Amino acid sequence: MAVNENLEAAARLFDVAADELMRAAKHCRTAATHMRAGEVPRGGAHAWAALGHLDVAEERLREQARMHARRSNP
Secondary structure (H helix, E strand, C coil): CCHHHHHHHHHHHHHHHHHHHHHHHHHHHHHHHHHHCCCHHHHHHHHHHHHHHHHHHHHHHHHHHHHHHHHCCC
């Protein structure tokens, strides 16, 4: 893979991570709104969704870190 292709692959992983983090933030805000309204099940559902988005973001960042490790000098 050429250098530019490697950088584009890394950039795509960062883009996906950023998108997932933004989705997680939206779910956290929605969870907070529901909790304040006493709607615990709805708030909990959004909290779990936020955690799922965080998990995806973390995996994309780990994937990029593994790519970096493969190409780094010892």
